[in-house]
Amino acid sequence: MTTCEDPFVVLGVAQEASREDIRSAYRRLAMRWHPDRNPSPAAAAEFKRLHAAYELLLDDERLAAWRAACHGAAADGAAVGDDLVQSLTLTLEQAAAGCHRTVELLHRVRCSSCAGSGRVQHSHSVPCPACSGCGRVVRTGGRTARCDTCGGHGYLRETACTNCAGSGWRNEPRTLEVTVPPALVGGERLRLARQAPLSPGDERRVAGDLYLEINLAAHELFVLDGLDLHCRVPVSIFRLLCGGRIEVPTLNGTTWIELPPWSPTAGDHRLAGLGFPGKGERAAGDLVLHPQGVQPQLAAREDCQLLELLDWRLAADLEQRAPLLADWQQQLRARREGPVV
Template sequence: MPDNKFYDILGVARDASETDIKKAYRKLAIKYHPDKNPDPAAVEKFKELTVAYEVLSDTEKRELYDKYGEEGLKEGGAGFSPDDIFSLFFGGGGFGGFGGRGGRRGPRKGEPLQHNLKVTLEDLYKGKVQKLALQKSSKCPDCAGKGSTSKDGVKKCDDCHGQGFKVIHRQIGPGMVQKLQSQCPSCKGEGNVIREKDRCPKCKGNKTIQEKKTLEVNIDKGMKHGQKIVFPEEGDYESPDIVPGDVIVVLVQKEHPVFQRDGDDLVMEHELTLLEALTGFTFYITHLDGRVITVKNPPTQIIKQGDIKCIYNEGMPGYKRPFEKGRLFIKFNVVFPTSGQITPENAKLLEKILPKPKPVQKPVSHDGIDEEAVLHDFDTKQHSHSRSSAYDDDDEDQHGGHPQGVSCAQQ
């Protein structure tokens, strides 16, 4: 079955012309290029587009792909970088051809670093500034990130002539040569080398040092679990031609003992005695900002088991609109008296107070025999165990008392 993955990524047919492929890539590259769309998903999409275009725009690679699929290309090394291919269209890296950085390609950006920050529901309600300590790689101050303090300490790699990679040609079939590109082992892809005697004493030629960095995370009112706060270019320093990546702080809300959050609403549960449910009640809620809210229900308003009531404007503040608040929902659980708590005398009093039950008409028995049943307490867990034991007994009976899996010999 033919491999159409790269064609599908670019949204073109398998028999698309070079012009069609180029147009499709150009259109999608503008949409997903990291300079235009910094979303991580868009970055991954741009990488996929680049790989697909690199193959389908090269006659030899496309022929290989059409015959053997991705497997036929896997022995190959890297081709163009995403920025290299993009520059073919737009005259330089990024969006220089559209009034951006001009013809000169800008530096690549490093990978983002993500940190989870635990916060309370109170933090999200009131807002807070929280400090986050990070261990990060920074540019060595002694050598300015060059790896050497000597003027002539950094030399161009002789093995790759400063390219950072080597190109080899491999014959893969009659009249077919594959061009492979791999990282130079001598300079590890950097294009230059530093002799041991010329290495910076502080960073040992690594160009970076480890240091502690404290970020102040502004948690705004109304922020939510999973929300991200971005600190641009606060990630690890790698090299002068790579801009440090972003630090992304993800808020992780701890569970609250009273409130649960549902969007901008808060939800809680409250227990009532049967007396409170029937005759009214007063109770108090300590809110997330420390305020005490008095909740009253008059005797004329009866609360049933599972009833949900709502208090407006006592939910969470809206993000970027803190003066608009959601609702506070209260679910009531009515606790009934246990057997023996109500005496026969009190039961008589309740009969006088509570509404009379509907009259019950006794049906006529067909056989003239009346039976009286007794209600018993029922334990669901015990009942489940009993049923399981009964099934086990039946299973043993069906197997003649022998353990399951052991059969009797037949003559």
């Protein structure tokens, strides 16, 4: 863990977390990253970071000193590395309720194999990688010439480090456990102080801030408009006509609503406060339901008898209950009884 790396971010706990919360987070992450359980090459380093953060958070004196050191470095005008903005995609449920997420980063660190030099000294001569030990290389036109890498000797006592391709630096994975607070909408940013990766040559700088920009994934049921959630609800045509109780989805599960009998002026159903949650002075949105009538594709024989009765009852009062059908019947009657011009 670097000098100003935030131990709260490393363990994914809030600044006001209790000691029990800290212990619980450490146990959970230690089980995941312990080298005896995790074969990843990064597991040992990550486990050390977790343990260092855990010990720091449980030692009040060291924690106070850490805070003073980080604040002092910023106050003294120490050079600060670049900030980084990275996208974090959440489901509507995760964004509404808050969640714990894992963020993967790549840090540039000095190569331990060559101590950052990019070169490796060998105890005995090894074949030159450029000419495979023959001392000559093929040039344009098929001619051969002396190998510039080994000076024509064919063997070297020093070669470029293969672990960092001679750069002296390599990418090392790093994992952050992030606590996402509730009610973050798309486009908002979550700031993780001093968690941005440092670039080569910046090891003496204070790390910049990492900003996680919230992106909301498309949802199979809901469409977010502002803070209102819109949902199309398939409903049997019979239930839609008669009204009655139906079950509808919410961000927290389901609820029941009472549909009134259908009428030509019937519109959508708005459930106040059941949309995306509010935050601070921002009020919660509404859940807007759009009932969609579904007709059965098949009718059983018993159903047909009931439907025939309903059709007969409807025909007795078409002008009031089905004016479009009444107008159609009038046009047919006119064509049947009078000449067609």
